[in-house]
Amino acid sequence: MKVLLQRVSSAAVDIEGETVAAIGRGLLVFVGVAPGDEDEQVDWLADKTLGLRVFPDADKPMNRSVVDIGGELLVVSQFTLTADTSRGKRPGFSTAARPELAREMYDKFVAVLEQTLPVCSGRFGADMQVSLVNDGPVTFMLER
Numbered sequence: 001m002k003v004l005l006q007r008v009s010s011a012a013v014d015i016e017g018e019t020v021a022a023i024g025r026g027l028l029v030f031v032g033v034a035p036g037d038e039d040e041q042v043d044w045l046a047d048k049t050l051g052l053r054v055f056p057d058a059d060k061p062m063n064r065s066v067v068d069i070g071g072e073l074l075v076v077s078q079f080t081l082t083a084d085t086s087r088g089k090r091p092g093f094s095t096a097a098r099p100e101l102a103r104e105m106y107d108k109f110v111a112v113l114e115q116t117l118p119v120c121s122g123r124f125g126a127d128m129q130v131s132l133v134n135d136g137p138v139t140f141m142l143e144r
Helices: 039-051 099-114
Strands: 002-015 018-023 026-032 072-077 119-121 129-143
Touching (some): 002 072, 018 072, 026 099, 039 099, 039 129, 072 099, 099 119
Antiparallel strands (some): 002 018, 002 026, 002 129
């Protein structure tokens, strides 16, 4: 399982011209699920997402978590995070979980995050347009 975190000033997801989710200051969280991913990855990545100190305070540029600042979370499924780009010019997606498993793991990830902070999310499997203002820019890839 892979999670790409972007510290944002704002982010939104549009589907067919309609904004279905939007946040202010917080984290835009892209989630990619691989075959064999289990609850252990979900729990570890959710904990890391909530606790990673990527926001500034008066002392250091990265000393507070999204929880510490009362930030917002926008979670978006993105199977392309698991793509195999090692051969040729066309990405391969056999390294991505089948949609049934991916949806299950994605939903569990969101549910674990929601135990701590409200979560906005895109729509699993939809063609989404994601807009964001990356604050920094600050982007981290988490993998487990």
